Amino acid sequence: MNIIVPVKLVPDLVEELTVDAGGTALDTAWLRLIINEFDDHAIEQAILLKERTGAHVTVVSTNFEGIDDLLYTAAAKGADRLIKLNGDFESGINNHALARALATIIRDLKPDLILTGVQAHNDLDGSIGPLLAEYLGMPYIGYVSGANVSGEKVIVRKEYPAGLIGEMQAILPVLLGIQAAEQPPRYVAISKVRLMMKTMNIEEMDLGALDSTGAPIVNRMFQPEAAERAMMLSENADEAASQLVTIFKELGTL
Amino acid sequence: MNQDIFVAIEHLRGKVSDISYIMLAATRVLAQGTGGKVVAIVLGHEAQDLARNFNADQVLYADHPLLSDFIPEAYQKILAGIIDEYKPRAVFFGHTTIGMDIVGGISAQLGLPLVSSVRTIETDRKLVSQICGGKIMAECELPEPTALITLVPGGYKPELGQSPQSPPITAISTQMLDGLRIKLNQYIEPETSDVDISKEPLLIAVGRGIQNQDNISLAEDLAQALGGVVCASRPVVDQGWLPISRLVGKSGSTVKPKIFLALGISGAPEHVEAITGSDVIIAVNTDPAAPIFNIAKYGTTVDLFDLVPALTEQVKQTKG
Numbered sequence: 001m002n003i004i005v006p007v008k009l010v011p012d013l014v015e016e017l018t019v020d021a022g023g024t025a026l027d028t029a030w031l032r033l034i035i036n037e038f039d040d041h042a043i044e045q046a047i048l049l050k051e052r053t054g055a056h057v058t059v060v061s062t063n064f065e066g067i068d069d070l071l072y073t074a075a076a077k078g079a080d081r082l083i084k085l086n087g088d089f090e091s092g093i094n095n096h097a098l099a100r101a102l103a104t105i106i107r108d109l110k111p112d113l114i115l116t117g118v119q120a121h122n123d124l125d126g127s128i129g130p131l132l133a134e135y136l137g138m139p140y141i142g143y144v145s146g147a148n149v150s151g152e153k154v155i156v157r158k159e160y161p162a163g164l165i166g167e168m169q170a171i172l173p174v175l176l177g178i179q180a181a182e183q184p185p186r187y188v189a190i191s192k193v194r195l196m197m198k199t200m201n202i203e204e205m206d207l208g209a210l211d212s213t214g215a216p217i218v219n220r221m222f223q224p225e226a227a228e229r230a231m232m233l234s235e236n237a238d239e240a241a242s243q244l245v246t247i248f249k250e251l252g253t254l
Numbered sequence: 255m256n257q258d259i260f261v262a263i264e265h266l267r268g269k270v271s272d273i274s275y276i277m278l279a280a281t282r283v284l285a286q287g288t289g290g291k292v293v294a295i296v297l298g299h300e301a302q303d304l305a306r307n308f309n310a311d312q313v314l315y316a317d318h319p320l321l322s323d324f325i326p327e328a329y330q331k332i333l334a335g336i337i338d339e340y341k342p343r344a345v346f347f348g349h350t351t352i353g354m355d356i357v358g359g360i361s362a363q364l365g366l367p368l369v370s371s372v373r374t375i376e377t378d379r380k381l382v383s384q385i386c387g388g389k390i391m392a393e394c395e396l397p398e399p400t401a402l403i404t405l406v407p408g409g410y411k412p413e414l415g416q417s418p419q420s421p422p423i424t425a426i427s428t429q430m431l432d433g434l435r436i437k438l439n440q441y442i443e444p445e446t447s448d449v450d451i452s453k454e455p456l457l458i459a460v461g462r463g464i465q466n467q468d469n470i471s472l473a474e475d476l477a478q479a480l481g482g483v484v485c486a487s488r489p490v491v492d493q494g495w496l497p498i499s500r501l502v503g504k505s506g507s508t509v510k511p512k513i514f515l516a517l518g519i520s521g522a523p524e525h526v527e528a529i530t531g532s533d534v535i536i537a538v539n540t541d542p543a544a545p546i547f548n549i550a551k552y553g554t555t556v557d558l559f560d561l562v563p564a565l566t567e568q569v570k571q572t573k574g
Contacts, residue, residue, distance in 0.1 A: 013520065014541070017389050017390055019390070026386075037489075041492070095358075096361070099362070118354075119354070121386050121522070122386055122390075124370060124371065125367075125370060126357055126358040126368045129358065130358025130362070131361065131362045135362055139436050140326055140358075140359060141326055142354055143355070143505065145505075155439070159505040160351055161271075161504065161508070162452075163445075163498050164442070164443065166323075166438055166440075167438070168325075168438050169436070169437055169439055170435055170437075171435040171436075174436075183494070184493045214365065214366070214367050216368075216381075216394040216395075218392045219394055220393040221393070222391050222393075224389075224390075224391050224545070224548060226547070226548035226549075229553075230537060230547045230550035230552055231551065232547075233556075234554065237556045237560035237564045238564050238568075240554045240564075241565040241567075242568060243552075247534075247536070248480070248569070252512075253512070254573065
């Protein structure tokens with residue numbers, strides 16, 4: 001069984017985000033990129049399925065700074081094949097363009113199952129999964145937090161509000177948007193990642209011409225202004241604690 | 255050109271989801287801008303009564319046994335057919351586990367533009383999306399010809415999407431639904447747990463800032479001293495540090511306590527949508543730019559690892 005895991009990098013939200021001089025995009029000069037956390041779960045779910053069924057796992061991503069580390073880390077976890085995609089996307093790439101380009105490349109990889117993060121925090125034209133599924137002519141199920149393959153079928157757990165799960169089954173090939181793997185993404189020792197750098201090959205492919213049709217054109221990007229920002233308490237722990245005790249008393253909790 | 259605005263209504267096991275009413279409220283604003291009607295689309299089986307209290311000018315109702323429960327493939331097929339036939343000016347979907355499963359496929363299938371994470375609609379037909387965990391807003395024009403939009407909660411009150419008057423309901427024929435590759439086997443109920451956080455009056459919530467499982471005990475100690483219950487945002491539950499019964503957010507519970515104390519929670523939209531019913535939100539986060547401070551009544555940037563032990567101690571002293 002061939003499992004393909006398309007992953008992407010997103011701005012690290014722990015860092016301060018600023019809008020560039022043009023006012024329509026994030027300033028990329030100081031932007032730190034990290035793996036989209038849902039993609040990290042997609043890799044984990046793929047490795048879990050490999051351990052159960054002996055599947056072959058390919059991780060594929062666009063060539064942004066930091067991508068080699070991401071791919072070698074995936075290999076250390078158990079990915080069998082690593083692909084990075086080159087192209088002209090210095091100023092970013094939207095999901096419609098990426099999905100169209102990925103569809104051409106992934107079709108040739110003959111996937112039985114595609115797992116990708118259910119969303120990324122900077123998606124503005126929908127998430128990548130359903131777009132890619134449609135371009136490939138596959139069905140899609142998102143918000144998946146568990147999957148098991150049996151024969152030509154996959155049984156998945158789809159999340160609904162208030163902890164409700166819908167157990168669905170789909171005939172392969174299918175694309176799943178992963179919300180969470182069945183276990184937290186595994187940790188791998190840096191020594192193992194270094195070993196992969198020496199032994200694993202990252203294949204490079206060309207994304208080809210990009211077609212962004214279907215994504216909106218941003219005419220203004222800005223940081224939200226709070227209508228009413230929180231009343232800030234002391235910066236000193238003991239003082240802030242005593243202010244909170246007063247608040248709890250006023251609210252009748254103490 | 256058709257200036258009507260359609261709303262893809264969401265319902266789950268016989269109940270209309272709040273996001274459907276929020277969409278109807280938002281759509282009113284946009285319909286004023288386009289001069290068109292608000293049209294609710296309901297897919298289901300023997301489900302037309304669901305539309306009774308919609309604040310809509312018209313309801314299009316598609317009935318089929320295979321539409322009684324949400325199956326992404328079936329819903330996408332029927333909705334794409336309706337959109338292609340009527341060609342409305344815009345169609346709203348929930349930015350939810352239902353809407354987000356199908357809107358991308360419809361965009362790709364029909365070649366229509368898609369704007370996601372929209373929170374508010376400006377009267378001049380501009381759409382404002384909330385991205386990057388609530389830290390960035392992006393504004394765009396309503397794209398041509400039919401804009402597909404996913405709406406996040408927070409911009410409109412669900413009550414505005416309801417009306418005492420039933421809108422006229424038009425039954426429409428559905429396409430064939432044979433050859434589906436996806437089916438629903440069963441629903442699995444959430445495991446019953448010791449507490450129901452949706453009913454607790456005092457919640458101590460921990461987020462990514464709690465850093466590891468051992469530190470959860472800090473929150474437990476404070477909860478015990480105050481007489482509250484510990485709950486969590488998504489990253490904590492995904493790490494397995496707390497069970498899903500304690501999850502507040504999109505796939506978890508919506509809560510409405512008297513006090514919601516958020517420790518190390520940034521305030522991503524998926525979490526915020528589930529806590530806005532709280533009477534008082536108190537936020538503790540070392541990042542002064544964390545969006546949680548925009549909805550909290552009180553806040554502090556003191557490190558939670560300094561604050562929580564001090565607070566627990568003072569609460570204990572106060573109680574004697």
